[in-house]
Amino acid sequence: MSPTRNRRADARRSRAAILDAATQVLNVEPDAGMETIACAAGVTRPTVYAHFPSRERLLLAVVERITHEVVVAMDAADLDAGPAVDALMRMLDAGAQVTGRYPVLVQLISAHTVPPEADHDRHAPVADRIRRVIQRGRQSGEFDDRLPVDWLVAATISLGHVASEEADAGRVPAKAAQDALRLSLLRILGAT
Template identity: 65%
Template structure:
């Protein structure tokens, strides 16, 4: 039987880990080069406690990226990807993810430049890809999207277009609004849906940030940056 002290220690560890991640997300988005010591201070713990949870700065940054990705996935789920026409749902899900990622734009640009194995990147962003795949598959099944193209190809194109939108904004060549409009229009054309698929109350131009895909995926799902 597990003792109360042991359970309390685990609960304390979970709270301190959460506090560290909360502080890291907030601080690194304002100061991408903030030190581990500064993060520890912001979290109200010691530097040693941070390293007890995260053996290196790289481990901490990886956990921060996981946290931001989880936020993007939660936003995608909250956008109700299974409701309404697939084309409208897809744009709604992308915009929701984009808004979530847009809250951590500086942080994602910094972490997105760090080396990561293809396996790690794929595993981290699998939930984002899964949600895109689900909506696009539904659109193919209902005839809204081109059923003659492979599902994985359309998912990959969606991600690449998200990358492109984010890169154009980061480079200062497009505003967030223009990049969102270009992303929506291009994506619907590729999917075979056409611009008319967007609903009147969800115009393509109204996107919170770059793209969902542009962030939730920092690299392959640097789906936004």
């Protein structure tokens, strides 16, 4: 292997170790600094900054990683099989299962304001899957077609966030929040 390839492989391993550490550390200690994350990753602080010039950039990379986990879980739920209503419920379960592993981190991400375009981009992979299920449900007659699909996608994402926030704040038990989310979505979609 050439020295350049070795450096690239080392850089990929360092980046992965930093993201692993940041995900674990920030989920326990959301105010942790770059030094704490570097120690947990087994790298130096300058190495962290070489990959992520700011805490903000590191947090965005963690968000991308969690979003990727959610998307993988949703895809594993086989969203094209069975009735669209069932696929929607499997999709909600898959998303909740992943985000449930990172309760503190999800709260940190939710509290972190980003421009509307960045928020839209952050949700795009999940939104694509929601859109696909909604359109399939409309074609099969399971969901009505009175409301715009993009509005329904945005409402689904927003209601998912509300369910998480209410459960995390202790205002609604987690199971009740998930049940309310399901019922609300079925009503908004005009499920038969």
